[in-house]
Structures are given as C-alpha cells and as structure tokens.
Amino acid sequence: MFTLATWNINSVRLRAGLVARLLGDEAPDILCLQECKSPVEKIPVEMFQALGYRWIVARGQKGYNGVAILSRLPIEDAGHRDHARLGHARHVAARLPSGVIIHNVYVPAGGDEPDRTVNVKFGQKLDFLTDMRDAFRADRPQRSILVGDLNIAPREDDVWSHRQMLRVVSHTPVEVAHLADAQEAGGWVDITRQDIPQGPLYSWWSYRARDWDSADRGRRLDHIWATGDIAAAGHASRILRAARGWDQPSDHVPVLASFDLPA
Structure with a gap:
C-alpha cells in the first residue's frame, strides 16, 4: 500500500516549512505539489531529501505555475504535456516501479x-x-492516478452555495461539463467521492475571508482520480482542513488517499 497527497502550496520556497510539516506529520509516500512558483533548480529539495523524500520530478517557472512530485519511493520522470500549448509548467508525470503512472496537474x-x-x-x-x-x-x-488543483468544484456539495456559485469561475456549468468530458474520456474515477460520497467537502478557502473557518465558504478544487482498472484499490481519503489554519498557509489544503497497489 502507498499513500499519496496533493497540495497547491502557493510557493514551495515560501512555504517549504509547511511542506516539511506535512511530510513529518502525515508521511505520505508521494506528495504532488502545484503552484510551486519556482524554477526546478531553486526548489529546496535538500530539506525534503533529509526527511526521506529522495526522488523528485518537476517542471518549474519563475514566479508562476510549477508542479513537482516528491517521493520516498523510487520514481522516474514520465514526461509532461503542454496542454493547449500555453507554455506553462502545469503537468508532470512520474512512473512507479510497478508501472503505475502519477499525473500531477494544475x-x-x-x-x-x-x-x-x-x-x-x-x-x-x-x-x-x-x-x-x-x-x-x-x-x-x-x-494511472491523476491528482492536482483542477480549479473546478464539480458537484453541488463541492461548493458552499450551488445557487450563488453558478456564475462564479470554478463552478459554472461550462467548466463542470468540460471537466466531466475529460474525466469520461480517460475513464477516471473520483477517488475522494468514491470514499466519501455524501456531504460537503472543501479543499480551498479564500484569503479574502476575514474568518475562513466560521464563514466556511469553501470549494473542492483539489482532486485525486484513478483509472477504472485500479480505482477499487483507492481508499482512506481525507482532506486536511486544519492545514488552512497553519501559520502563513496556502489557501488550499492537502488531499490524501491510499492505494492497495504495489509501488
């Protein structure tokens, strides 16, 4: 079994200490980060390697975007796609020894x-x-497993108010339809909702909220999917809401799931 986490860190250099805290507290085998906002060579890999995360694959940009996969299991770089030819560092893939592919998407x-x-x-x-x-x-x-900040909350209970969010970017019908088309095309299963099928689930709260916890105007923007051939192996999904209250937090929190699969 291995455990995987995904987190939009909103600057890996600024919040390297929070990454280290997550790795120490939760010890996921693999951590996928988005919005690293750093060239690859400036990611503080030595800090993470000292915690046992010896392998990293990443794509970076100065000040924008950026994705990285940290692992204490052996992984190899499985490439990336420049979707829509935007020239952005928004995807990287890694291959586990078993052949399972991890896609990290922003x-x-x-x-x-x-x-x-x-x-x-x-x-x-x-x-x-x-x-x-x-x-x-x-x-x-x-x-394959696909994780990341997909920036869409697809279900009515993935936002604090479905009615009020219908014209707000991240929950509009056209975005939800586009995400559903991509999910269907790949045969992807939403592991978080497979595990927790009912009730509100959020992974993002705006910095603009004076008291994000009390207001609780959240959205589920961060996802863990798996292809249908391995989806039944996914379990133990959870969202670390408490991380939104850490010192100088990201506006996103980590989402985790475990898989009963050989690494």
Missing part, C-alpha cells in the same frame, strides 16, 4: 469573468481541459 484558474469572449484566461482554461480530453481519447490511460 489547471488554469480562469480569471474572474466566465466568458471567453472578454476573458482570455477563461478561454485558456477551457482549451486546457479540451486538450486533456483529447489526449485521453487518443491514448486512454491505464493503471
């Missing part, structure tokens, strides 16, 4: 206005998801 946030005719960023988000869908249709994944 979908564009999409800006503030859910209309691609007036908001280029929203169009980029939809194009990114369409390209993901087409890639899965062309080469349907097997024995």
Whole structure:
C-alpha cells in the first residue's frame, strides 16, 4: 500500500516549512505539489531529501505555475504535456516501479469573468481541459492516478452555495461539463467521492475571508482520480482542513488517499 497527497502550496520556497510539516506529520509516500512558483533548480529539495523524500520530478517557472512530485519511493520522470500549448509548467508525470503512472496537474484558474469572449484566461482554461480530453481519447490511460488543483468544484456539495456559485469561475456549468468530458474520456474515477460520497467537502478557502473557518465558504478544487482498472484499490481519503489554519498557509489544503497497489 502507498499513500499519496496533493497540495497547491502557493510557493514551495515560501512555504517549504509547511511542506516539511506535512511530510513529518502525515508521511505520505508521494506528495504532488502545484503552484510551486519556482524554477526546478531553486526548489529546496535538500530539506525534503533529509526527511526521506529522495526522488523528485518537476517542471518549474519563475514566479508562476510549477508542479513537482516528491517521493520516498523510487520514481522516474514520465514526461509532461503542454496542454493547449500555453507554455506553462502545469503537468508532470512520474512512473512507479510497478508501472503505475502519477499525473500531477494544475489547471488554469480562469480569471474572474466566465466568458471567453472578454476573458482570455477563461478561454485558456477551457482549451486546457479540451486538450486533456483529447489526449485521453487518443491514448486512454491505464493503471494511472491523476491528482492536482483542477480549479473546478464539480458537484453541488463541492461548493458552499450551488445557487450563488453558478456564475462564479470554478463552478459554472461550462467548466463542470468540460471537466466531466475529460474525466469520461480517460475513464477516471473520483477517488475522494468514491470514499466519501455524501456531504460537503472543501479543499480551498479564500484569503479574502476575514474568518475562513466560521464563514466556511469553501470549494473542492483539489482532486485525486484513478483509472477504472485500479480505482477499487483507492481508499482512506481525507482532506486536511486544519492545514488552512497553519501559520502563513496556502489557501488550499492537502488531499490524501491510499492505494492497495504495489509501488
């Protein structure tokens, strides 16, 4: 069995101490980070290696985007895709010795206005998801896990108010439909909702909230999926809500799941 975590860290260099805290407290075998905001060579890998996370694959950019996979299990770089040809570091893949592929994805946030005719960023988000869908249709994944900040809360109980969020980027019907198309094309199963099928689940709370915990206006933007051939092996899903209250936190919290699979 191995345990995997995903976390939009919102600057791995600024919050390296929080990453170390998570690795020490929860000890996931694999940690996928998004929004690292760092060139690969400036990620503080020595700190993580000292905690037993000897392997890393990453793609980085100065000040923006960036994805990394830290592991205490042997992994090898399995490449990346530049979805929609944006030139962004938003995807990296790693292969475990068993052949299981881990995809770490950071979908564009999409800006503030859910209309691609007036908001280029929203169009980029939809194009990114369409390209993901087409890639899965062309080469349907097997024995794969996909995690990351997908920047969409697909279900009504994945947001604090479905009615009030319908025109807010991250929960609009067009985004939800695009995400569903990508999920269906790859045969992906939502492991978190497989484990916890009912009730509100959030992994993000805005920095703008004066008291995020009491207001609890959250969204489930961070996901763990697995292909249908291994989805039954996924279990023990959890969202570390308490991490939102750590000192100088990310606005996202870690999401974890375990898999009864050989590494």
